[in-house]
Amino acid sequence: MLESLGDKVALVTGAGRGIGRAIALALASRGCSLAVCANVKDEIDKVADEIERLGAKVLALCLDLSKKEDCVLFVKKALDQYGTIDFLINCAGVLFQKPLLEQSLEEWDTTMNVNLRSYFILTQEVLKIMKEKRDGYIINIASTAVQGPRGDLVAYGVSKYGVQGLSRTTHDASVRYGFGVRVSTIYPGAVDTSMARSLDFLKDEKNWMFPEDIAEAVVFLLTTPKRVLIRDLVVENFAV
Secondary structure (H helix, E strand, O other), rough: OOOOOOOOOOEEEEOHHHHHHHHHOOOOOOOOOOEEEEHHHHHHHHHHHHHHHHHOOOOEEEOOOOOHHHHHHHHHHHHHOOOOOOOEOOOOOOOOOOOOOHHHHHHHHHHHHHHHHHHHHHHHHHHHHHHHHOOOEEEEEOOHHOOOEEEEEOOHHHHHHHHHHHHHHHHHHHHHHHOOEEEEEEEOOOOOOOOOOOOOOOOOOOOEEEOOOHHHHHHHOOOOOOOOOOEEEEOOOOOO
């Protein structure tokens, strides 16, 4: 039997496809009320329909999270609709496979703005809400790329190091100032998504994980007792 999260409100970014979509659907199947966003309207509208068919409430927005105003709007709209926020799942991401000397500044800035800056802005915004009730959970999706950084994933790798650092400093702030908010980082390995499939070095990968595997890891964290915090969760491919 699925454990219910029916009294909770979750924000999920990058929810139009891949891991973000799977997370949103997994939370909806457990009764969560959702606020989801992506930068492609058709994709996020389709996910919203899927969530509604699961019987969950949903607010779906097409946003550009590289812009501060869109990040702030996402939190404001969710708060207006639901009155509170319990979970923030930062999952939005972009990737450019380029060697260091070929990485353009525009690609670097786009990667940092989506993969890291949006996480920072959204974290700030939701913490304002969560600290008042001394309760909440923030989960940031990073990557096992931080374990073995590649020279042809320069901006992506650095952004995921930044996500790791953001999680750790947010955790320290929560403890130091008594916010009562748990913070975890998930580090997925090779997941069968369009982003991963675009990478040259994964073209021969046989042991793909699926987006739903990472979604189950998110649910696992969110349903642990409040006295428990798993700060780092590495989810790797396992050949069977």
